[in-house]
Amino acid sequence: MTGIDLTLRALHHGEQHLAEELTAVAERHRTEHEIHHIATDLARWSTEHAQRLADTLRDHDVDDPPQDSSSGLLSTLREKAAEALGRRPEPGLLLLRDLRGLHLDATRNSLHWEMLAQAAQATKDDELLALASACHPQTLRQMRWTNTMIKQLSPQILSSL
Template identity: 65%
Template sequence: MNGITLTLRALHHGERSLAKELSTTAERHRTEHEFHHVAKDLVLWSNDHCRRVAEAGRHYGLDLDGPSKKSAPGLVSTLREKSAQAVGHRPEPGLLLLSDLRSLHLDAAGNSLYWEMLAQAAQAARDDRLKELASFCHPRTLRQMRWTNTLIKTLAPQILTSL
């Protein structure tokens, strides 16, 4: 196993983890409609990144499974929806949202660093497949970070001064 395969594994794990956190957070903040819908869209990006990393990994002998499968609707889904509605009517959801945004931002930042490392390794190895992968996925990860950062800048003053 070399550094490129380790980086591909880390990226696959990081994007999968970010997709899961985005999905969970979107459900938790279902009453924040704009947040909820954008987060759901960003889940699709991270799932796409997982798929692309898995495809590239096959070239290096890695067997990375695709994006995590979404659980079927049921009791857990219903409980999440009801808890999101309940949380949406209490004064603390703003703090929870800020905390979740911070966590999402840090997860995306970690992925961004791995994308940069992969791009540099691809350049050194003259691997066009990996260069193309990083060139496609890294800008979207940077947009995920800008989205969380913008929301934090927008929401923090109001939430933190109204406690």
């Protein structure tokens, strides 16, 4: 397996993980309506990225062990928990922690996209470069979104507890 393949695999896992985390955060913060809706929208980008990376890995004949995905029961539980806690301030801290986690996950993916784009140029792999050029901007937008939400929410959440 080449270094590119290793990076593809790491990024594939990273995008799958981010899609799951975005979905989980959307469910956990059902009563934070903007978080809920936008995180759901952004999960779609990572799912698409993961799909395209899986296709590329297949083209490269690389095995990619499947990841566990979250169960329906767990997501219902998360939504119900969110509704039960909707009137309390403490979930605000949990929200900031979750947004920080999403931001770091997206940052890890972004760096992998950067590596792949660089390697694609070095190896003149136009397909890989096209993939990175199509997906990486959306990863950067995921990072900008988490950063914006943290910036907007932390003054109120941290000063009101």
